[in-house]
Amino acid sequence: MNYFHLPLEEWTNRFVNQWLIPVLGGFFDSISNVVGAFISWVTNILTFIPPELMALILIFLAWRYAGVGIAIFTLIGSLYLGSVDLWFAAMQTLAIVIVATLFSIVIGIPIGIWSAKSPIVYAIVRPILDFMQTLPSFVYLIPAILLFGLGGVPAVISTFVFATPPAVRMTTLGIKQVPTDVVEAARAFGSTYWQMLTKVQLPMAVPTIMAGINQTIMLALSMAVIASMIGAPGLGSVVLAGISRVNVGLGLTGGLGIVVLAIVLDRITQGIGEKTK
Amino acid sequence: MDNKIEVKNLTKIFGSNPKEGLKRLKEGQSKEKILDEAGLTVGVNQATFKIKEGEFFVIMGLSGSGKSTLIRLINRLIEPSAGEILIDGKNITAMNKNELMNTRRKKLGMVFQKFALFPHRTVTANVEYGLEIQDVPKEERNKRALKSIEDVGLKGYENSYPDELSGGMQQRVGLARALANDTDILLMDEAFSALDPLIRKEMQDELLTLQSKLGKTILFITHDLDEALKLGDRIAIMKNGLIVQIGTPEEILENPANEYVSNFVEDVDRSKVLVASNIMKKPDVITTWKEGARAAIKKMEDAGLSSIFVIDKEKNLKGLLTIDDAIKAYKSNSWVEDVLIHDYHTTTPDTPLNDLIQIATETKYPIAVVENEKLKGIIVRVSILSGLTFGKEREEVTE
Numbered sequence A: 001m002n003y004f005h006l007p008l009e010e011w012t013n014r015f016v017n018q019w020l021i022p023v024l025g026g027f028f029d030s031i032s033n034v035v036g037a038f039i040s041w042v043t044n045i046l047t048f049i050p051p052e053l054m055a056l057i058l059i060f061l062a063w064r065y066a067g068v069g070i071a072i073f074t075l076i077g078s079l080y081l082g083s084v085d086l087w088f089a090a091m092q093t094l095a096i097v098i099v100a101t102l103f104s105i106v107i108g109i110p111i112g113i114w115s116a117k118s119p120i121v122y123a124i125v126r127p128i129l130d131f132m133q134t135l136p137s138f139v140y141l142i143p144a145i146l147l148f149g150l151g152g153v154p155a156v157i158s159t160f161v162f163a164t165p166p167a168v169r170m171t172t173l174g175i176k177q178v179p180t181d182v183v184e185a186a187r188a189f190g191s192t193y194w195q196m197l198t199k200v201q202l203p204m205a206v207p208t209i210m211a212g213i214n215q216t217i218m219l220a221l222s223m224a225v226i227a228s229m230i231g232a233p234g235l236g237s238v239v240l241a242g243i244s245r246v247n248v249g250l251g252l253t254g255g256l257g258i259v260v261l262a263i264v265l266d267r268i269t270q271g272i273g274e275k276t277k
Numbered sequence B: 001m002d003n004k005i006e007v008k009n010l011t012k013i014f015g016s017n018p019k020e021g022l023k024r025l026k027e028g029q030s031k032e033k034i035l036d037e038a039g040l041t042v043g044v045n046q047a048t049f050k051i052k053e054g055e056f057f058v059i060m061g062l063s064g065s066g067k068s069t070l071i072r073l074i075n076r077l078i079e080p081s082a083g084e085i086l087i088d089g090k091n092i093t094a095m096n097k098n099e100l101m102n103t104r105r106k107k108l109g110m111v112f113q114k115f116a117l118f119p120h121r122t123v124t125a126n127v128e129y130g131l132e133i134q135d136v137p138k139e140e141r142n143k144r145a146l147k148s149i150e151d152v153g154l155k156g157y158e159n160s161y162p163d164e165l166s167g168g169m170q171q172r173v174g175l176a177r178a179l180a181n182d183t184d185i186l187l188m189d190e191a192f193s194a195l196d197p198l199i200r201k202e203m204q205d206e207l208l209t210l211q212s213k214l215g216k217t218i219l220f221i222t223h224d225l226d227e228a229l230k231l232g233d234r235i236a237i238m239k240n241g242l243i244v245q246i247g248t249p250e251e252i253l254e255n256p257a258n259e260y261v262s263n264f265v266e267d268v269d270r271s272k273v274l275v276a277s278n279i280m281k282k283p284d285v286i287t288t289w290k291e292g293a294r295a296a297i298k299k300m301e302d303a304g305l306s307s308i309f310v311i312d313k314e315k316n317l318k319g320l321l322t323i324d325d326a327i328k329a330y331k332s333n334s335w336v337e338d339v340l341i342h343d344y345h346t347t348t349p350d351t352p353l354n355d356l357i358q359i360a361t362e363t364k365y366p367i368a369v370v371e372n373e374k375l376k377g378i379i380v381r382v383s384i385l386s387g388l389t390f391g392k393e394r395e396e397v398t399e
Helices: A008-048 A051-066 A068-083 A087-117 A119-134 A141-148 A152-176 A180-188 A193-230 A235-244 A248-275 B018-026 B031-038 B067-074 B097-106 B123-132 B138-151 B167-180 B197-214 B225-231 B249-254 B259-265 B293-303 B323-332 B353-362 B381-390
Strands: B003-014 B041-052 B056-061 B082-087 B108-111 B185-189 B217-222 B234-239 B242-247 B307-311 B317-322 B367-371 B374-379
Touching: A008 A087, A008 A141, A008 A152, A051 A068, A051 A248, A068 A087, A068 A248, A087 A119, A087 A152, A087 A193, A087 A235, A087 A248, A119 A152, A141 A152, A141 A193, A152 A193, A180 A193, A180 B108, A193 A235, A193 A248, A235 A248, B003 B018, B003 B067, B003 B217, B018 B031, B018 B041, B031 B041, B041 B067, B041 B217, B041 B242, B056 B067, B056 B225, B067 B185, B067 B217, B108 B167, B123 B138, B123 B167, B138 B167, B167 B197, B197 B225, B217 B225, B225 B249, B234 B249, B234 B259, B242 B249, B242 B259, B249 B259, B293 B307, B293 B323, B307 B374, B317 B323, B317 B367, B353 B367, B353 B381
Parallel strands: B056 B217, B056 B234, B108 B185, B185 B217
Antiparallel strands: B003 B041, B003 B082, B234 B242, B307 B317, B367 B374
16 A cells, blocks of 8 residues: 655654754743643642541532532542552642643633634634544653653643543533524624623533533543653552552552542532533 | 614525525516525515504514514514615614614514523523613613513512423513513514413413503514414515515405415404404484484384484484384373483494404394494494404495
8 A cells, every 4th residue: 555655754753853842942841831830839739738628628529519429439538548548649630630621621611612603713623623532642642741841741731632622522512502592682682792602602501511621620530640651640650650560459559549539520520510500 | 753664675595696696586586496596595585564663563474484584684683685674764784783783772672482581590680681781780770670570470580590480481581571671673573483372362462462551663473364463553474585465454354465365364263353343334324313203213114123323413322212112202202312222232443353242142232333422333243243254344334
């Protein structure tokens, strides 16, 4: 099948090494500094709060939004994380998830709104989202290292890339799902573009957008674990250590920690989403 | 300004090249031909009509007739391809975005078939919407919202959400939302079509009451001829994007413009449309006040009647004289006025035929049609039956 040789590998490397890094290196460095400061700020807050108090906050949120069962699960899960000495690692992972999710929301929701309003934007955004979601997540760990070095920052950036699509897609879907006659009614009464968006379309899209945010958080968590391969601290690095030392026990201990974090985050954010309906 | 809404040659063509369609329409090509040859759909074809201030104007047509497109052209929810729409003399088709927005806010309220309420807002917040987007202060818009909620009979439901209400109540919210803006014009797109028959009838009656109280100009869309005849001061009948006839309910029933309309009106329940003045007869014989019993007997004999209404010089109805009483009065040589009876039924000229059927079956005397105490005509049982069968009697009342 090789009728001609496509030197994609060489081109990409030349583009990255000879242009991207020399020309835009400073730009990426400043992004790196801002994101890095943000991560350590969030990590500091999460680890500064005493584990007992943090656990109580989580249990309260679980009880408030997801019921007594999940609250009890959160209590048991917190005790587990403490007893296997993974509380600190869990907070590091949580910090990366929170920062990446915030970026995803802040950038993803406006893009989602824009794609819902403009078919042209939607036509451009859609294939990019497909690309972001289907490209194996390991592949963009490589440029992340090249551009942002090792540690939390490339982890957040690659997590952001992986976790943003559902925020965009579900925002677009939520706005497009608002019934046409309701939009017509808002127009017939003389709404401006902005009034239509803020008083009718966005409020009615909130449950769908919340479902998108829930998906974003789940994807962020799974990516934050994979990102331990490029030096992200947290539960993922515990699992990675288990793999590299062929230590089944260590792997399971870290893995269960991820499961606990995932279930608690999922049920609480889902509960918040339900409450907004 | 007599005409509230004036529509001239309003046309909507859906498709990529409306100009081509307009050219073909001007050449007189049919909707089908334009669709076949140019692939363009004619939504509304050169509609022209005027709606007077305070008039209840109904556009009736089956689905696909273009009536929903037409009402959306009026407030430019759909952009017209050609033609003019004057609202209070101002051409809405020439307005820029801001002028159009202000016209929608100040002049055009709208009620939708499937209610189109905002599900995340309470009844009050729904009704307030039109005022909220105009930045009316919270207190005032709340006051006005509560007023129109009361007008539509939803007091006590201010804090409910739409999904907690029945269909009829939801449409009351829709109506209140349109009323709260206090626009002169109400556009109602099949407003009652989604309601069950009993609720629909109730809403129709209430809308008529509200209309007489508030004096709105109403443009009402329906596919139901009975509804059109009941509500409309005038009715426009649409077919394939074309207005085929405009007229009062009586005109449409009596003089259908073409076969399409006459097929439509064939099955109409005339008792709901015809009123007393449509079927009343000229009082056959009138004996004026002070005319003697003898003259009355002679007139009854000539006309073959067993009773006769008696009026005075000013044509005020005085009573009913039966042949027996007339003979008695003649024999005892007393005044006719002493033997008049008064236990006959009277009605007004605009009473629906429907309400007269029951009375007609009970009474043995003709029903007197009275306006300002003056006798306008009489209705005998046979005229009700013939009215139901053939429509209005052509015979006019002459005095």
